[in-house]
Amino acid sequence: MSRAERLLELIQLLRRYRRPVRGETLAIELGVSIRSLYRDIATLRAQGATIEGEPGLGYVLRPGFMLPPLMFSEEEIEALVLGSRWVAERADGHLALAARNALTKIVAVLPSDLRDEAGASSLLVGPGEQLATGDQEIATIRKAIRAEQKLLISYVDAKSGVTERVVWPIALAFFDHCRVVAAWCETRRDFRHFRTDRIKTIKGLDVRYTRRRVVLLKEWRAAEGIPEQ
Structure with missing residues (x-):
């Protein structure tokens, strides 16, 4: 060590x-x-x-x-590089740019030996499928999650039925083939999951939901059997 x-x-x-x-x-x-x-x-x-x-x-x-960043171990540097590369390839344009900028800032203040390790990392992210959801829609969802604000969405279900719902977004999951919003649905009075490629229209309501996101997230994890991180 x-x-x-x-x-x-x-x-x-x-x-x-x-x-x-x-x-x-x-x-x-x-x-x-x-x-x-x-x-x-x-x-x-x-x-x-x-x-x-x-x-x-x-x-x-x-x-x-x-x-300071110089205290990162080699494996921690590899984890940061791989994570940043994944976000740069899989997330929306705004988040991808943020990942690249964050990694650049970290690498810039590393000691020379660790800087070389970061630049030569052999942990790569393979090519992925281009997802249909636009950057602006994802940015709207992420903004609503941070601000704990409601969204009005028009959603197309698996049977091609269209419903309009007010949801309280609490998390956004990035999968290789889709992105999924976890939210409290006012229509169903329960937690629901919405694929972003099936959201036909989306509008931020600029209205805070009445419960804290951290509490809702904890309840959602318990309901889904997802352990606390």
């Missing part, structure tokens, strides 16, 4: 403890000497981490500290 990876692991350990934890305990979990642990804590403090405590009393990490 490199020192950068060890510092990252130390931060993760400290985040798991809400009360002060003894240095000896941390050293044992990291597999390092107590002297090395003290040096690592000093390094993290110099980088801006608010680690309170001292030898013999224990240490606790106060919230708010974010590690």
